[in-house]
Amino acid sequence: MIMGFGNQxxxxxxxxxxxxFVESYEALETLRDKIFTRGGVGNQADRVIFGLGRICFEDxxxxxx
Numbered sequence: 001m002i003m004g005f006g007n008q009x010x011x012x013x014x015x016x017x018x019x020x021f022v023e024s025y026e027a028l029e030t031l032r033d034k035i036f037t038r039g040g041v042g043n044q045a046d047r048v049i050f051g052l053g054r055i056c057f058e059d060x061x062x063x064x065x
Contacts, residue, residue, distance in 0.1 A: 032057055 015022055036054050041047075 036050075036057065042050070
């Protein structure tokens, strides 16, 4: 997998400098799907914690793309 960013020089550097992350990212997305692909289950506190976790992962994805 090759990751891309808005600045071509930057994504070339990122792929070169962080090959382990780039290689592992697909597994991270699979884990995300396993954890966050479900409906709101549980009480209100469970749903709030679930939502906050999902927001954290979405922010993480936005930061690296």
